[in-house]
Amino acid sequence: MPLVNASVAAIFEEIADLLDIQGANPFRIRAYRNAAQTIGTLGTDLRTLLERGTELTDLPGIGDDLAAKVREILDTGKCRMLEKLHRQVPPAVTELLRIPGLGPKRVRTLWQELDLNTVEQLLRAAKDGRIRGLHGFGPRTEAKILASAQGYLSASKRHKLSVAARYGEQIAACLRSIAGVVQVEIAGSFRRMRETVGDLDVLVVARPDAPVMDRFVKHEGVREVVASGPTRGTVILRSGMQVDLRVVPEESFGAALLYFTGSKAHNIALRRIAREKDLKLNEYGLFRGRETVAGKSEGSVYKALGLPWIPPELREDHGEIEAARAGTLPRLVTLADLKGDLHMHSRASDGHASIGEMAQAAREHGLEYCAVTDHSRRLTVAHGLDSERLRKQVAEIGRLNERMEGITVLSGIEVEILEDGTLDLPDSVLATLDVVIAAVHSKFDLSRKRQTERVLKALGNPHVRILAHPTGRLIGEREPYDVDMQRIIRKAKAERVALEVNAHPQRLDLLDVHCRMAKEEGVLVAINSDAHSSLDFEGLRFGVGQARRGWLEKKDVLNTRPLAALKTWLRRA
DNA sequence: GCCGTTTTCGGCCCGACTGTTTTCAGTCG
Numbered sequence: 217m218p219l220v221n222a223s224v225a226a227i228f229e230e231i232a233d234l235l236d237i238q239g240a241n242p243f244r245i246r247a248y249r250n251a252a253q254t255i256g257t258l259g260t261d262l263r264t265l266l267e268r269g270t271e272l273t274d275l276p277g278i279g280d281d282l283a284a285k286v287r288e289i290l291d292t293g294k295c296r297m298l299e300k301l302h303r304q305v306p307p308a309v310t311e312l313l314r315i316p317g318l319g320p321k322r323v324r325t326l327w328q329e330l331d332l333n334t335v336e337q338l339l340r341a342a343k344d345g346r347i348r349g350l351h352g353f354g355p356r357t358e359a360k361i362l363a364s365a366q367g368y369l370s371a372s373k374r375h376k377l378s379v380a381a382r383y384g385e386q387i388a389a390c391l392r393s394i395a396g397v398v399q400v401e402i403a404g405s406f407r408r409m410r411e412t413v414g415d416l417d418v419l420v421v422a423r424p425d426a427p428v429m430d431r432f433v434k435h436e437g438v439r440e441v442v443a444s445g446p447t448r449g450t451v452i453l454r455s456g457m458q459v460d461l462r463v464v465p466e467e468s469f470g471a472a473l474l475y476f477t478g479s480k481a482h483n484i485a486l487r488r489i490a491r492e493k494d495l496k497l498n499e500y501g502l503f504r505g506r507e508t509v510a511g512k513s514e515g516s517v518y519k520a521l522g523l524p525w526i527p528p529e530l531r532e533d534h535g536e537i538e539a540a541r542a543g544t545l546p547r548l549v550t551l552a553d554l555k556g557d558l559h560m561h562s563r564a565s566d567g568h569a570s571i572g573e574m575a576q577a578a579r580e581h582g583l584e585y586c587a588v589t590d591h592s593r594r595l596t597v598a599h600g601l602d603s604e605r606l607r608k609q610v611a612e613i614g615r616l617n618e619r620m621e622g623i624t625v626l627s628g629i630e631v632e633i634l635e636d637g638t639l640d641l642p643d644s645v646l647a648t649l650d651v652v653i654a655a656v657h658s659k660f661d662l663s664r665k666r667q668t669e670r671v672l673k674a675l676g677n678p679h680v681r682i683l684a685h686p687t688g689r690l691i692g693e694r695e696p697y698d699v700d701m702q703r704i705i706r707k708a709k710a711e712r713v714a715l716e717v718n719a720h721p722q723r724l725d726l727l728d729v730h731c732r733m734a735k736e737e738g739v740l741v742a743i744n745s746d747a748h749s750s751l752d753f754e755g756l757r758f759g760v761g762q763a764r765r766g767w768l769e770k771k772d773v774l775n776t777r778p779l780a781a782l783k784t785w786l787r788r789a
Numbered sequence: 790g791c792c793g794t795t796t797t798c799g800g801c802c803c804g805a806c807t808g809t810t811t812t813c814a815g816t817c818g
Contacts, residue, residue: 241790246790247791250791251791276791277791279791282791316816317815317816318816321816322816351809352809352810352815356808357808357809445806449806475818483802484802486802490802491801491802499804
């Protein structure tokens, strides 16, 4: 997301929080939150938008007032309304809203009655037993606040998609094994393939006598039971991940799956369409008065709303409903579409398996080709290859291809982009390879201008065919380096270079919004595992998920092409 | 604060669970 957009969105969110604590009109608050959501996920820089002559009021949820505030923030870097609110409510108080179990009403009470501003102060008040005496609070609420404040201070709140998959699929398997359970599905942001997952939402259809909730709360991974009713339960796993379980009737399964898959914005948009048709949509179905119109499957609900089924990865209220109406939804790329993998490592650099073992694993994942792209010499920590070792590796790959059946191994390199934008190996060596991937692994803190120029220069090298993990971020660990992605995408277009969706669970880089930008500019994307061991090809499904969130189709993805077509493209023919 | 073939007012998504209540407010998703 462009930086200015994020700052504007953050200001509107903060205004909404402060208004919420003040007890302002809920719809006014929602207006600020809607605007923050719109701007925060825009994909195009607000300044660019204005330069193009787009009216801010054309954006959904932005009227005259908020458009003026956006301009004020862009022009002055400040927002007078926010400053005024800060004089009424201490800025730190909004952090208390992040504590599970505390909403605006309770935060207001805690602030006004006990003068609590920070999570640390909240923790102390709970320990001292000062909260239980407040009106509307009691000892149990106080204990919950204590626990969730401690949790808040210790844990990070979102989990990588791959980690969520591991826990979620374990729990789903456990639930499926219960007699009387008919159907189990993990919904939520996991099903939408978000790069991180806050908690898992598991849906179950079961006979009334099946002991679903009982088995769920007694699952061996459960650390704490937060809530447990007949149809809804919440637990915290030992890993800190929250899991919500919903038991739903079979005739409502589709409506429930739709509802609990979200996103919230998508659901709200659907409900609005339902209202326009005098229908009511909730997790039990789509209703006209008391009559059930649809609900058993997601498709039935969409159909009754006049829409085709929309893939979960698109459900962000980001144009998918308009596209569905117009019949222009993309036919999203699937895992089965991938014919090869163009980024993997062997023991020669920092991988854990031989080239033969990696190729065999790639073949077992149904791939027709794979490229060995070990690191180049400058990345000494990864035992990067120099020209001579690389030459020997190319020869080894040649011999391997003569005896391997069912898969073709391409020679390649993940070559370092040096600080000045030149590459770590001479052109004469790069010219001998099937595929050259260029990557930044050093000097992450260059200025935006220098970092961008560095990457642009590398893309200009005639041998470079793919830019690896273009933002360099590590999810939850390292921020992306500061580059102008719009310029990089344009340069990739001009040089006919593909951008990578690195499927490594830690990376998922390109981001979804960049995939969409690349598609709009007509730049190809390569979905690569960056495998360092034979197990890492599993990650490809998350890379595909990321690409799907970016609206990519089979034709947008380089490595859906059969080997012959790929080779033609690599030669720039 | 936004929005509009119900357009300048009067709407704005909906239900489960918990704890503190004594019939419901607050929070969450």
